[in-house]
Amino acid sequence: KLNGKLAVISGSTSGIGKSIAHTLATEGARVIINGRSQESVDRTLAELQLGDQAVGIPADLSTAEGCDSLIQQAAKIAPIDILINNAGIFEPCPFEEISDADWQRFFNINVMSGIRLSRAVTQTMKERGWGRIIFIASESAINIPVEMIHYGMTKTAQLSVSRGLAKSLAGSGVTVNSVLPGPTWSEGVQDFVKELAGDRDIEAFKENFFSESRPGSLIARFGQTEEVAAMVAFLCSEIAATTTGAAMRCEGGLVDT
Numbered sequence: 001k002l003n004g005k006l007a008v009i010s011g012s013t014s015g016i017g018k019s020i021a022h023t024l025a026t027e028g029a030r031v032i033i034n035g036r037s038q039e040s041v042d043r044t045l046a047e048l049q050l051g052d053q054a055v056g057i058p059a060d061l062s063t064a065e066g067c068d069s070l071i072q073q074a075a076k077i078a079p080i081d082i083l084i085n086n087a088g089i090f091e092p093c094p095f096e097e098i099s100d101a102d103w104q105r106f107f108n109i110n111v112m113s114g115i116r117l118s119r120a121v122t123q124t125m126k127e128r129g130w131g132r133i134i135f136i137a138s139e140s141a142i143n144i145p146v147e148m149i150h151y152g153m154t155k156t157a158q159l160s161v162s163r164g165l166a167k168s169l170a171g172s173g174v175t176v177n178s179v180l181p182g183p184t185w186s187e188g189v190q191d192f193v194k195e196l197a198g199d200r201d202i203e204a205f206k207e208n209f210f211s212e213s214r215p216g217s218l219i220a221r222f223g224q225t226e227e228v229a230a231m232v233a234f235l236c237s238e239i240a241a242t243t244t245g246a247a248m249r250c251e252g253g254l255v256d257t
C-alpha cells in the first residue's frame with residue numbers, strides 16, 4: 001500500500017498516465033495530475049473523482065521552466081516520493097523528413113522532461129532514504145520502429161538514463177526502473193491508429209494490425225492502459241525494493257532479445 005506517498009505523474013491527463021494516476025490512488029497514494037493545459041487537468045480531475053487525493057498542476061514539460069514549475073508546486077504539498085516520467089509524444093515520419101527541429105522536439109519532451117524532473121527530486125529522495133522513479137519507455141526502445149526512428153531514439157535514451165540513474169542512486173533507498181509497453185489502447189494511440197487506418201474500417205484495421213505489422217507477437221492485441229499501470233504500481237511498492245535498473249516489459253512478447 002502506498003498510503004500517504006506523494007506521486008507526480010507527468011502527462012497524466014490521458015492514456016497510460018491517467019491510468020497510472022488512478023491505480024496509484026487506488027493503492028492509497030496522493031497523485032499529482034499533470035497536462036499541458038488547465039482545461040485538460042480539470043477535465044481529468046472531474047473524470048477520476050479522487051477528491052483530495054488528487055491535485056492538478058498544468059505545466060508544459062517541453063521547457064525547463066515547465067518542469068521546474070511542476071516540481072516546485074508539487075513539493076509545496078509534500079515531499080515527492082514517487083516520480084513517473086510518462087509524458088511523451090509519438091507520430092510517424094519517414095527518416096528523410098524528420099527535421100532537426102523534430103529530433104529536438106522529440107528529445108525535449110520524451111527525454112529531457114524525464115531528466116529535468118528526476119534531477120529535481122533525487123536530492124530530497126536520497127535525504128529521506130526512500131524514492132521511486134519510473135520511466136515509461138517503450139518496446140520501441142529495443143525494437144526501433146522504422147516509421148518513427150526519432151521516437152525509438154528517445155525511448156532508447158530513456159533506458160540509458162534510467163539505468164545510469166539507478167546505478168548512481170544505489171544503496172540510497174531510491175529505485176529507478178523503466179517500463180516498456182507495447183501497443184497500448186490509450187487516447188494517443190487511438191488517434192494514431194485512426195490516422196494509420198485512413199479510409200479503412202478501424203475494427204478491421206485493429207484485427208489485422210498484429211498479423212500484418214507485428215508477426216511474432218505472442219499476445220496479439222493492444223494492451224490496456226491498466227495493465228501498464230499495474231506494473232508501475234508493483235515497482236512503486238515496498239516489495240519491489242530490490243528491483244532497480246530494470247527494464248520491465250509488457251509488450252505482448254514481441255521482443256526476442
Ligand code: NAD
Nearest residue numbers: 011013014015016060061062087088138183184186187188
Ligand atoms: P497519450 O497521448 O494518450 O498521453 C500522453 C500524455 O502526455 C498526455 O497526457 C499529454 O498531455 C502528455 N504530454 C505530451 N506532451 C506534453 C508536454 N509538453 N507537457 C506536458 N504533458 C505532455 O499517450 P500514451 O499512449 O498514454 O503515452 C504515454 C507514454 O507511454 C508516452 O511516453 C509513450 O511514449 C509511452 N508508450 C505508449 C505506448 C502506447 O502504445 N500507447 C507504447 C509504449 C510506450
